[in-house]
Amino acid sequence: MPPVYRLAEVGVYSLLNFLPLMVLALYPFRHRLRFSKAVTAVLVLVLSVVQIFLGWQAAFSSSNAGLLSAVSTLLYAAFYFLAVKVNMGKTVFTLLLLSNNASFIVMSSKCLEGQLFPALAHQSYRWSFSLCMFLIEAFIWTPLFFYMKKVYTPAVEKEPSGIEWRYLWLIPATFYLIWYYTLYGNSSKTSLELALEPKNTAALFFINAGAFLVYYIVAKLLIEQQKNLRLHEKNHLLAMQSLQYGYLQDKIAEARRSKHDARHHLALMQELLKKGEYSKLSEYLGSYQNALPDVSDRIYCKNTSVSALLAYFAQQAENSGIEYVVNADIPEDIKADITDLSVLFGNLIENALHGCIDDKSEHKKIEINAKADSYSLCIAVDNTFTGTPVTDADGSFISTKHGGKGIGIDSVKSIAEKYDGIAKFEYDGRMFYASVMLNI
Known part of the structure; x- marks a missing residue:
C-alpha cells in the first residue's frame, strides 16, 4: 500500500x-x-x-x-x-x-x-x-x-x-x-x-x-x-415584405375600383327598381354576385402575415398555371418569431414555385400543409417535379436558380436548428417533398 x-x-x-x-x-x-x-x-x-x-x-x-x-x-x-x-x-x-x-x-x-x-x-x-x-x-x-x-x-x-x-x-x-x-x-x-x-x-x-x-x-x-x-x-424577409406590400396595394386598388364601380351598379339597380322591372333586377343582382371575387379563398389561416404570404404566392401560382392547394391552421398568437416564419414559408414556397415553373409536365401542383399548436409547428410543402435535381457529394440539393448550394435550403435548416427542430428534403422522381418541424 x-x-x-x-x-x-x-x-x-x-x-x-x-x-x-x-x-x-x-x-x-x-x-x-x-x-x-x-x-x-x-x-x-x-x-x-x-x-x-x-x-x-x-x-x-x-x-x-x-x-x-x-x-x-x-x-x-x-x-x-x-x-x-x-x-x-x-x-x-x-x-x-x-x-x-x-x-x-x-x-x-x-x-x-x-x-x-x-x-x-x-x-x-x-x-x-x-x-x-x-x-x-x-x-x-x-x-x-x-x-x-x-x-x-x-x-x-x-x-x-x-x-x-x-x-x-x-x-x-x-x-x-x-x-x-x-x-x-x-x-x-x-x-x-x-x-x-x-x-x-x-x-x-x-x-x-x-x-x-x-x-x-x-x-x-x-x-x-x-x-x-x-x-x-x-434581405429575403424584406423581399417578402415588399411582395406582401405590393399584394396589399393591389387589393387596395381593387377595392377602390370596386367602390367606384359599385356606384354605377347601384344607380342601375335603383333605376330598375323605380321602373318595377323586378325580374331584370333579380337577374342583374345574380350576375353581379357571380362577378364578385371570393375573398374567402385568399384567407388561408388566422395569422395575417402568413396568410398574406400564402395569398401572394397563390397569385403567382395562378399566373403560372399551377394548381395551388393550401391547408393551414396557424393562429395569430403563434409562439414563433414572425420574421422566421416569413423567411421559412417564403423560401419553401418560392423553391416549390420555381420547381414547378421549371417542370415540363402538363399538370403542375403545389400542396402546402401547415399546422401549429402550443408545442410545435409542422410544415410540408410538396410540388411536382419530373426533372433531375442536382446534388453535391454530400447529397445536398444544389440550386438551379444560381450556381452553388441553395441558400434558401440552408436558411430553412438554420431556422429549424434555431427551434431545435428538423428539416427534410426528399425527391421520389415525381414529387419534391420539403418538411419542417419547429419546437415552439
Missing part, C-alpha cells in the same frame, strides 16, 4: 490533467447536453474519481501504465460523445483542440519542473509536477477559456450547414501529427528526456501558437458565414 501522501500526489495530478479539460470541452455545448446540468455534473465527478483510480493504478503498477492510459482516454472520449448532442465533427474538433493543448501543458509542466525541482523531475507524479502544472494551467487555460467563450462557442452553436464540421476536425488532427512527429519521429530518447529539454517545449509552443491562429481564423470565418446567412435571410 503506497503512502497516503503519494496517493494524494497522484490524485491531484489526475484531477489537474482531467477536470479543466472536461470543463472547457463541455462549455461550448452547455445548451446541448444530453442530460441535465446537475446529472452531467454528477457524472463528471464520478468520472473524476475513476480517473484518480486509474492514475493510482498507472503510477503504482508500471507494467500496465500504457494500457491504463489508453483506457483513461477512451473513457473520457466515450463520456464526452455521450454527454453532448451535436455534430460528431464538432466534438472531435473540440477534443483534438483541447487534447493538443493538454499535451503541451503536460510537457511544459515537466520542463518547468526540471528547471525548478531537478531532483524531483525524474520521479513520477510528484507534488512539484502538480504545482508546475497548476501554474502553467493558470497561465494558459484562462486565455483559452476566453477564446472558447468569445470566439469558439459562437462558431459551434450554429453554422450555415452541417458539412463543414465533417472535415474541419482534420485541422487539429494534422497539428497533432506535426508536433508528435517533431518530438518523437526522429528521436530515440524517452518522453521524459524529451520533456526536460526546453527546446522541445519551445518548439511545441510555436506549433500550438500557429495552430491557435488557424483555429481563430476558422472560427471567425464560420461566424462571418453565419452573419452572411443572417443578412441573406433579412
Whole structure:
C-alpha cells in the first residue's frame, strides 16, 4: 500500500490533467447536453474519481501504465460523445483542440519542473509536477477559456450547414501529427528526456501558437458565414415584405375600383327598381354576385402575415398555371418569431414555385400543409417535379436558380436548428417533398 501522501500526489495530478479539460470541452455545448446540468455534473465527478483510480493504478503498477492510459482516454472520449448532442465533427474538433493543448501543458509542466525541482523531475507524479502544472494551467487555460467563450462557442452553436464540421476536425488532427512527429519521429530518447529539454517545449509552443491562429481564423470565418446567412435571410424577409406590400396595394386598388364601380351598379339597380322591372333586377343582382371575387379563398389561416404570404404566392401560382392547394391552421398568437416564419414559408414556397415553373409536365401542383399548436409547428410543402435535381457529394440539393448550394435550403435548416427542430428534403422522381418541424 503506497503512502497516503503519494496517493494524494497522484490524485491531484489526475484531477489537474482531467477536470479543466472536461470543463472547457463541455462549455461550448452547455445548451446541448444530453442530460441535465446537475446529472452531467454528477457524472463528471464520478468520472473524476475513476480517473484518480486509474492514475493510482498507472503510477503504482508500471507494467500496465500504457494500457491504463489508453483506457483513461477512451473513457473520457466515450463520456464526452455521450454527454453532448451535436455534430460528431464538432466534438472531435473540440477534443483534438483541447487534447493538443493538454499535451503541451503536460510537457511544459515537466520542463518547468526540471528547471525548478531537478531532483524531483525524474520521479513520477510528484507534488512539484502538480504545482508546475497548476501554474502553467493558470497561465494558459484562462486565455483559452476566453477564446472558447468569445470566439469558439459562437462558431459551434450554429453554422450555415452541417458539412463543414465533417472535415474541419482534420485541422487539429494534422497539428497533432506535426508536433508528435517533431518530438518523437526522429528521436530515440524517452518522453521524459524529451520533456526536460526546453527546446522541445519551445518548439511545441510555436506549433500550438500557429495552430491557435488557424483555429481563430476558422472560427471567425464560420461566424462571418453565419452573419452572411443572417443578412441573406433579412434581405429575403424584406423581399417578402415588399411582395406582401405590393399584394396589399393591389387589393387596395381593387377595392377602390370596386367602390367606384359599385356606384354605377347601384344607380342601375335603383333605376330598375323605380321602373318595377323586378325580374331584370333579380337577374342583374345574380350576375353581379357571380362577378364578385371570393375573398374567402385568399384567407388561408388566422395569422395575417402568413396568410398574406400564402395569398401572394397563390397569385403567382395562378399566373403560372399551377394548381395551388393550401391547408393551414396557424393562429395569430403563434409562439414563433414572425420574421422566421416569413423567411421559412417564403423560401419553401418560392423553391416549390420555381420547381414547378421549371417542370415540363402538363399538370403542375403545389400542396402546402401547415399546422401549429402550443408545442410545435409542422410544415410540408410538396410540388411536382419530373426533372433531375442536382446534388453535391454530400447529397445536398444544389440550386438551379444560381450556381452553388441553395441558400434558401440552408436558411430553412438554420431556422429549424434555431427551434431545435428538423428539416427534410426528399425527391421520389415525381414529387419534391420539403418538411419542417419547429419546437415552439
